Amino acid sequence: MDRTRDKIVPVLTLLAGLIVVWYVAAVILNTPFQRDMDKRGGVTPGGMEFIGKTLSQPKPVLPAPHQVAVAFFNSTFMVKPWSARSLVYHAWVTLSSTLLGFVFGTALGVLIAVGVVHVTALDRSLMPWIIASQTVPILAIAPMVIVVFAAVGIVGLIPKALISTYLSFFPVAVGMVKGLRSPELIYLDLMRTYNASGSQLFWKLRVPASVPFLFTSMKVAIAASLVGAIVGELPTGAVAGIGAKLLTGSYYSQTIDIWAALIAGSVVAALLVTIVGIVGKVVERSMGARPA
Known part of the structure; x- marks a missing residue:
């Protein structure tokens, strides 16, 4: 049991760190496009709202982990395995x-x-x-x-x-x-x-x-x-x-x-x-x- 835990905990810790870095990178890389879109729309969203928009763009420079996870789930489990969309x-x-x-x-x-x-x-x-x-x-x-x-x-x-x-x-x-x-x-x-x-x-x-x-x-x-x-x-x-x-x-x-x-x-x-x-x-x- 201890040996299994010693193997799993470092992997999960590294994975959590990578996800955090991924989210930060997604916000940074998607910010210029989002600012341009907000400027054209004449809106000035607050900090958290702006971050939320950078993480929910339909065609982001770098998609957020949850966007990739949803797309992966939908393309794997929500369509027939023999479909061209699967x-x-x-x-x-x-x-x-x-x-x-x-x-x-x-x-x-x-x-x-x-x-x-x-x-x-x-x-x-x-x-x-x-x-x-x-x-x-x-x-x-x-x-x-x-x-x-x-x-x-x-x-x-x-x-x-x-x-x-x-x-x-x-x-x-x-x-x-x-x-x-x-x-x-x-x-x-x-x-x-x-x-x-x-x-x-x-x-x-x-x-x-x-x-x-x-x-x-x-x-x-x-x-x-x-x-x-x-x-x-x-x-x-x-x-x-x-x-x-x-x-x-x-x-x-x-x-x-x-x-x-x-x-x-x-x-x-x-x-x-x-x-x-x-x-x-x-x-x-x-x-x-x-x-x-």
């Missing part, structure tokens, strides 16, 4: 490409890590290029991927999934390389003393040792995959998905809808990371790890 529907569209890209990225990352650990030439030649690839902005790559695949008639889910793959394979590759190399030399020598083959060394020592590293990197990869899916929706003019909601909101200056879509993306990311973490704990316990 954040659940848009989140599901983005989630499909996120999961596909995550699967591709995880598989690619693991394959690269196995090759790098076992082939010295790959370690020296491929690993620097893998690291360098992450210095290229995803916003520059996404339109090229979409255009190239559209030219050969491939549109929709696959191009967006490949953009997610590009972002998600890197943390898995790096984490797995570290995990596969994590067994100490004494354990490797002990296995060789027992005349273990290369495959036995890999499956009985390196792979079990790499599992914690794998799931830790997969938490990063699943969040990166979601970012890639959202970015992949931006240059396509998509009509569905969280990225599409962001585009629509920016076209019509619907800042409240933009922030509601961002919150929806954050919720999806948190759920995905939590699920990966739970699966990781289950796998580790099934392999004999002690519960934390």
